[in-house]
Amino acid sequence: MVNTLVFDIAALPDLAEAHYDEWDVMRHMLQFYDDLDDGRLDSFVDEIAAPIIAAIDCTQCANCCRVLPVEVRQEDAERLAAALHLPLEDFIARYLGPHPDGDAWLMTPQPCPFLVGNLCSVYIHRPEGCSFYPGITPEFRWLLDDLIKSAGMCPIAYNVLLAVTVYADDLVKNL
Numbered sequence: 001m002v003n004t005l006v007f008d009i010a011a012l013p014d015l016a017e018a019h020y021d022e023w024d025v026m027r028h029m030l031q032f033y034d035d036l037d038d039g040r041l042d043s044f045v046d047e048i049a050a051p052i053i054a055a056i057d058c059t060q061c062a063n064c065c066r067v068l069p070v071e072v073r074q075e076d077a078e079r080l081a082a083a084l085h086l087p088l089e090d091f092i093a094r095y096l097g098p099h100p101d102g103d104a105w106l107m108t109p110q111p112c113p114f115l116v117g118n119l120c121s122v123y124i125h126r127p128e129g130c131s132f133y134p135g136i137t138p139e140f141r142w143l144l145d146d147l148i149k150s151a152g153m154c155p156i157a158y159n160v161l162l163a164v165t166v167y168a169d170d171l172v173k174n175l
Helices: 012-032 038-055 063-067 074-083 088-095 128-132 140-150 155-166 168-174
Strands: 096-098 105-107
Touching (some): 012 155, 074 128, 140 155
């Protein structure tokens, strides 16, 4: 595993850009080897990611809440509206805008209007996408494109990709 974790949000975009080609090659390699068992691959990645995730406190960062568009599905909107004691229509009008694919919305204010300091004020009611982020597993190989995009803004995504890259060749040979 990588010995030194990177936490510096300001440095992440440049650091991630420097590794982009390497990560993209790994992504292509893992997607090419479709005989790789996804469950075994995910277990391997989870083992690598666990100490990284444990070492990084998202409440000290919250960069994702500041810079990423938050996708809000119907169930998320209903749950959030109820938690805020707002009629669904009012919640949608106040906080949501159209999503490009049309089957969800995007939180229109950025940073997220529910971010207070580095904490989510609606944490137990947050959108499903927020609870899944940065989305390392399941199906690591098919999440790699999004994970690579996240590496420039999320210390967990960056550090996991860096650590997994160290073992990429072994992954293909041993799984």
